[in-house]
Amino acid sequence: MAARELPGHIAAALAGAGGPVDSAGRPWSGRDLAGDGNPLHNFDADDGLADAGYTEALKNLIAGSGTEADVVASLATARVFVPIVAVLGEEAESEHGLTADKQADMALVSLTAPDGRKALPVFTSVAALEHWHPEARPVAVYTARAALSAVAEDAQLLVIDPGAEFTFVVRRPAMWALAQQRKWVxxxxxxxxxxxxxxxxxxxxxxxxxxxxxxxxxxxxxxxGAPVTGGGAGPELRMVLQLAPGLDPQDVSALAAGLQQRLTANPEFVERVDSLDLKITR
Known part of the structure; x- marks a missing residue:
């Protein structure tokens, strides 16, 4: 039987694979990414599973015996995975006349919350990340580092394990506390x-x-569909105002606007409160 010629795109891929150097021209020979001597990786022995402390805190929250603060506290010492995807930066034509990637950048994946805020997804296990986005690369970091990345990307939320059986949302004040490695109240x-x-x-x-x-x-x-008392995106705080009788809707609206202005003028209040709703009583 006559030999069959490989299709051009397969031949081009094979021609560029398995060589002695990586895509930057650095030799593979002599390179070792394992062991304590490697300063680039803190998780050599990582099994890719969810942190046990976080798993326990989340189980308690769902059962009604734990709190949001417990879950955030468990994240403070947990390893998570940030999803990174390749983004095409520049194309070039190969010697076979095919279009190929000449340059690609790695980028963080971000989400848009229902209220329009930017959110950074992070995952507690490799399996959870692969289930959500099979092509994303898991980068292991401590949650504090992930929170710092979220702040740098102008994200307002950390979304833990989107697409999982339960997704926990870390709202802005808790995210900032994680980034600063301090306790969140x-x-x-x-x-x-x-x-x-x-x-x-x-x-x-x-x-x-x-x-x-x-x-x-x-x-x-x-x-x-089971209800959980925490982990939602907000509003996280309800302010109940008891008002004097006899106020019409215009009075109430002006009163609320004045109160909101005074609250937002307090930077400490703004930093500690992610979002709030207002309830009026007589």
Missing amino acids: PSYADAELVSMAETAAAPDRRILAVTLQQGQGTASRTAA
């Missing part, structure tokens, strides 16, 4: 925010009382 559990809210409400005597509660937006669901 949820806004709805922060006693200092109550004092800030009362101070902002004090100039308007039509506000008789102000209280802070956990926002309904912190709730989420598993893929199977």
Whole structure:
């Protein structure tokens, strides 16, 4: 039987593969990426599985015996995987007359939340990442480093394991706390925010009382539909205002706008609160 000639695109791929050097011209010979002596990798013995502390904290949250703060605290010491994908930078024509990649860049994958905010997806295991995006490359980092990357990319959220049985959203204040390697206190559990809210409400005597509660937006669901009391994208904080009687809608609207202006003028309040909704009572 006469020998069959390989198709041009396969011949071109084979011609450029298996050589003695990498795509940058550096020899493969003598290179070793394993062992303690390699400063480029902190996870040589990593099995690619989810961190046990995070898994336990998430199980407790779903069961109702844990809190969002517990989950974020477990992430503070956990290894996660950031998905990286190749983005074509420049094309060139090969000697076989075929178009080939001359230059490709590696880029972080980002998401857009339903409210338009930018989010960085991270994964607790290689399997979770591959299930979500088979072509993405998993880069192992500690969560603090992932949070720093999110801040650098102007992301407002970290989304843990999108597409999994349960996806946990780390909102901006918690993400910043992880990046700074400090403890996170949820806004709805922060006693200092109550004092800030009362101070902002004090100039308007039509506000008789102000209280802070956990926002309904912190709730989420598993893929199977089971409700979970945390892990949602927000709003994370509910502000309840008790108002004097006799106010018309225009008065209430102006009152709320003035209160919001005073709150946003407080940088500490803005840093600690991701988002809030307002409830009016009489």
